[in-house]
Amino acid sequence: MGIRINETVPDFTAQTDQGVIQFHEWIGDSWAILFSHPKDFTPVCTTEFGAVAQLAEEWKKRNTKVIGLSVDGVEEHKRWKRDIESVAKAYPGFPIIADDDLHVSKAFDMLPADAYLPENATPADTATVRAVFIIGPDKKLKLSMLYPMNVGRNFAEVLRALDALQAAEANNVAMPANWTQGQDVIVPLSVDDETAEKKYGKINKVLPYLRYAKLPG
Numbered sequence: 734m735g736i737r738i739n740e741t742v743p744d745f746t747a748q749t750d751q752g753v754i755q756f757h758e759w760i761g762d763s764w765a766i767l768f769s770h771p772k773d774f775t776p777v778c779t780t781e782f783g784a785v786a787q788l789a790e791e792w793k794k795r796n797t798k799v800i801g802l803s804v805d806g807v808e809e810h811k812r813w814k815r816d817i818e819s820v821a822k823a824y825p826g827f828p829i830i831a832d833d834d835l836h837v838s839k840a841f842d843m844l845p846a847d848a849y850l851p852e853n854a855t856p857a858d859t860a861t862v863r864a865v866f867i868i869g870p871d872k873k874l875k876l877s878m879l880y881p882m883n884v885g886r887n888f889a890e891v892l893r894a895l896d897a898l899q900a901a902e903a904n905n906v907a908m909p910a911n912w913t914q915g916q917d918v919i920v921p922l923s924v925d926d927e928t929a930e931k932k933y934g935k936i937n938k939v940l941p942y943l944r945y946a947k948l949p950g
Contacts, residue, residue: 735841735842735877736841736842736866736874736877737874738874738875738876738877739873739874739875740873740874741871741872741873741874742756742767742841742866742868742872742873742874743756743837743840743841744756744757744872745836745837745840747830747831747832747836747837748807748830748831748833749800749807749810749828749829749830749831750807750810750811750814750828750829750831751828752828754800754828754830757872759798759800760798760868760870760872761870762796762870763796763797763798763870764795764796764797764798764867764868764869764870764895764899765797765798765799765800765867765868766792766797766798766799766800766865766866766867766868766891766895767800767802767841767864767865767866767868768785768799768800768801768802768863768864768865768866768886769801769802769803769838769841769843769861769862769863769864770782770801770802770803770861770863771803771860771861771862771863771882772803772804772805772860773803773805773809773810773812773813774809774813774816777882777883777884777885778803779813779816779817779820780820780821780885781863781885781886781888782801782817782821782825783817783820783821783823783825784821784888785799785801785825785827785888786817786818786821786823786824786825786826786827787821787822787823788888788892789823789826789827791892795892795895795896795899797895798827799827800827800828800829800830801825801827801828801829801830802829802830802832802837802838802843802861803829803830803831803832803860803861804831804832804833804835804838804860804861805831805833806831806833807831809831810829810831814829832861838861841864841866843861843862843864844861844862845860845862845882860882862879862880862881862882863879863880863881863882863884863885863886864877864878864879864880865877865878865879865880865886865891867891867894867895867898869898869902875898875902876894876898878891893912893913896913896914897912900914900918900948901918904918904948904949905921905924906918906919906920906921906933906946906948907919907920907921909945917937917945917946917947918945918946918947918948919943919944919945919946920933920936920944920945920946922942926938926944929944929946932949933946933947933948933949934946934947934949
């Protein structure tokens with residue numbers, strides 16, 4: 734079974750192209766995004782990692798570390814990064830895990846269904862799907878996404894989701910559909926009108942259960 738929202742994510746030791754990490758220690762007091770890809774030196778993955786590299790300053794602004802993962806080895810990761818940089822015009826300075834024994838992939842349920850049969854499946858037999866895990870400084874899972882191998886992820890949406898998670902957690906609010914920074918947020922049902930007005934100022938009550946407010950500051 735996969736990891737549930739608000740569950741502490743597995744801790745693990747892994748080799749990356751930047752050395753060995755202990756996952757929880759590596760996260761530290763930051764937010765973290767762990768994302769897997771099927772294989773190095775493949776077209777969709779190259780565009781995805783280029784997109785992540787181009788957002789380096791945005792991750793930094795949000796106190797967020799990013800780390801990739803595939804079943805490929807360290808040397809493959811290092812060589813592939815040169816291709817990513819040539820395509821994206823941005824160097825992928827984040828680490829990539831070399832999950833050559835599938836222990837992280839299985840712990841996070843990143844493998845397609847057929848990879849679990851037979852039990853002796855090896856990295857040569859399978860590849861990870863396109864998974865995204867946004868993890869808080871408390872080491873708990875805040876959001877997860879799964880994409881098939883033939884559809885690239887929208888990392889602008891990953892960034893938007895990260896903004897929403899951080900704002901919601903910091904201000905005890907909820908986010909409406911398609912919310913982006915600067916837009917009104919939703920007052921939780923657990924907060925009455927009087928308390929909401931004291932905390933958020935004027936509220937816009939569209940329905941008794943749908944109330945909008947602006948974030949403080």
